[in-house]
Amino acid sequence: MAAEKCFQMVALAPRATVSIQRHNHRRFISMDNPYGCFTHILKPPMKASIITSSSSAPTFNRRSRSPVVCNSAVNQVEVVTGCTWTELVVAADMAVMVEFWAPEREMISPVVDEVAREYAGKALCYRINTDDYPNVATQYGIKTIPTLLFFKNGEEQESLIGVVPKSTISATLHSYTQ
Secondary structure (H helix, E strand, C coil): CCHHHHCCCCCCCCCCEEEEEEECCEEEEEEECCCCCEEEECCCCCCCCCEECCCCCEECECCCCECCCCCCCCCCCEECCCCCHHHHHHCCCCEEEEEEEECCECCCHHHHHHHHHHCCCCEEEEEEECCCCHHHHHHCCCCCCCEEEEEECCEEEEEEECCCCHHHHHHHHHHHHC
């Protein structure tokens, strides 16, 4: 199986080192670059396309925002990092929901995964580990885990703090997809 075709690789720097790793029983493409950014990226399925640059690493098609996808994948919550935050969350042209989480507090993650599947193609759903990227959590005033932030046109709109019912998450996200 050509699993590598299921994931999009983002070149963070011309000299980026790319490897595929197993993490929590999911495959992530990891990139380490000279600027200190280390990312785990799993792109949500949309339409398949890839553009290669003059460097040898495949890059993200920034014009159409079309990632390479796996036909068998269902919209999953993508991991966003401090390095990819601006590109994936702030610059998004559709509603975005971000789950701020920590490994010891994964109570709401299965519910967020369900909502992500329901809103596939209508909203982007991400999660960020606050232990790994405390600067992003601090920037948005995250004091309680889990917290869900909702964005529209790159602007923070609303937050849900703590464990909340799926119906509340869905209703909140739905209000930003109209």
